Amino acid sequence: MLKLYTNTNFLTETYRRQVFPLLFDLVFKKNDTLLSKYQLVAAIEDADVVVFPADYAVFLKQKHACTTLLHLAKQHQKPIWIYTAGDYGFTNYIPNSYTFRLGGFDSQLDTNTFVIPSFINDPYDTFLPQGFSALKKDSTPSIGFVGHAQSGFKKYVKEYTNHLKYRIKRAFNVILADQQSFYPSSIKRAKYLSQLAVNDQLNTQFILRHHYRAGSQSELTQKESSKQFYDNMFNNAYTLCLRGVGNFSVRFYETLAVGRIPILINTDCRLPLSSKIDWSKHCLIIEEKGKVPIAEQILKFHNSLTETAFENLQTSNRDLWLNTLRREPYFLEIYNQFKTKQQ
Template sequence: MLKLFTNKEFLTETYRRQVFPLLFDLVFLKNKTLLEYYTLVDIIELADIVVFPVDYAVFLKQNTAFLSLLKAAKQHQKVIWIYTAGDYGFTNYIDNSYTFRLGGFNSKLNRNTFILPSFINDPYSSFLPQGFSVLEKERKPSIGFVGHAQSGVIKYLKEYSNHLKYLVKRKTNLLLADRQLFYPSSVKRASYLQRLTLHDDLDATFILRQKYRAGSHSKLTQQESSQQFFDTIFNTAYTFCIRGVGNFSVRFYETLAVGRIPILLNTDCRLPLSTEIDWTKHCVIIDHNNKDTVADQILAFHNNLTDAEFENIQHSNRELWLNTLRRDVYFIEIGRQFKTKRQ
């Protein structure tokens, strides 16, 4: 069992939305499975790991509490776990620390950075009551996409305006660690999807929306748009996954959870547990630098699979999500790795 020490003053309803995900499960949800692997201690000398209790950007602003916990961790030579939330996240340069974040660029991340999966609910519990089953292999690979994708100069300029607003906000907060170049994600999606639609050897089912979640605000319309989203993933073998504002795709994990095959446009991504999981066995990883060959790369992957291998990938992806990428099992695996390092 790993013993964790943190500042419990931040484990309250006030900070509920910013709490380190593992601490959220231990304190707020009291996850029985995780409580068999982790425990919170009140004396830092007894701890294996010091955990910053909330999102790094939030904790950094609490100067006294931040410096106090950092000093204590260094004084007692404890490993530090840091959670940085949001589309971008922040790189820290604290010695003996490990960062947990959703995205970032693989070539710029150090080996002490762990990518968090997007923690989602099981689609079969909420949107797909028919339960998991595999699709048989067809000659033409079926590819689905439902989401925000729009081309045009006006859309490009609107996204650029939003990017500038974000940079101003970051500058105001003096948090400039992970500034990113402008990436017009919805425009990029539309461009790639248009090319795939025109390819005769692909069976494309694309529903392009001009706004995120079709601009839905009511619970009913959100439910309807989500239902259409998951129905499309379920009914197509492959789902096209490209980054959003941050350099990661929630759709990637939703596709795995349904037990289908993601097509990941690799924009210098780092995937979770990349040293333990051979991701080439679970998804089609596309080189984003050559837009003209995307369809060819998809077809090559599909055509190289036997019927049995095609169905096995679907089973394997569902099992991967159930056994490794859900929040509790993910942190069990992380805990196992840290125990191994200590031995």
């Protein structure tokens, strides 16, 4: 059992959307499996870990509560778990702390930073009723993509304007976020996809949107666009995955959930649980600044797989998502890692 101490005043409906994901599962969902491993305690003396109850940017604004919890953790020499949400996340320099975040730049993150997967619902429950099955290997690799990808001067100006807004908000402390260089992700996606589309050795099935979720507003149109998104992913062995505003890709986890093979353009990403997972065995990772053309790397990877290995890779990716990257198994693995540290 790993015993957690936190300020329970923030474990209420008011802060429901900002609560540390593990605490959310323990308090709001009452996940029995996690409750068998984690226990909230009323006295800090009994705790193994002190947990900031909500997103760091939210909790930090509650100065008295934040300062009090920090003081108690220091006084009792307890490690601190801190959750920083949003596309950017925030690097803190609090001694004896561990940060949980969605992304960030691997070269800038310390060993006490844990990347959280994007926790998504199982696409087979809603959008793919046929259930999982591995695709047979074809001599020509099939690559899918449905999403926001657009080039052109107007698009560049729009994305740069959004970046300037982020910088202004950050400068005036409207948002608490790490500094980040301008990265026009939609334009980058369009560039990579166009390079692949003209290669006759690849079977490309791309549907490019000019807006996120095709600009869908109603529940019906959002469901329709999601169905098209997952159908494309299901019917193609590979999906191109590239970061968005933050340095991580939700599409990467969606591809794994479907049981297909991500082609990840590596922009100095840190992937979850990299001490446990050999990510090179689950996806094709292409360095953004590499000199070998993307299409050439895809063909080499595809041709290196036997028919059996090709199908096994898809099954392995589906199993990885089910057994490691969903909320419950992810925090079970975190439990195992921290219990090992205590021994």
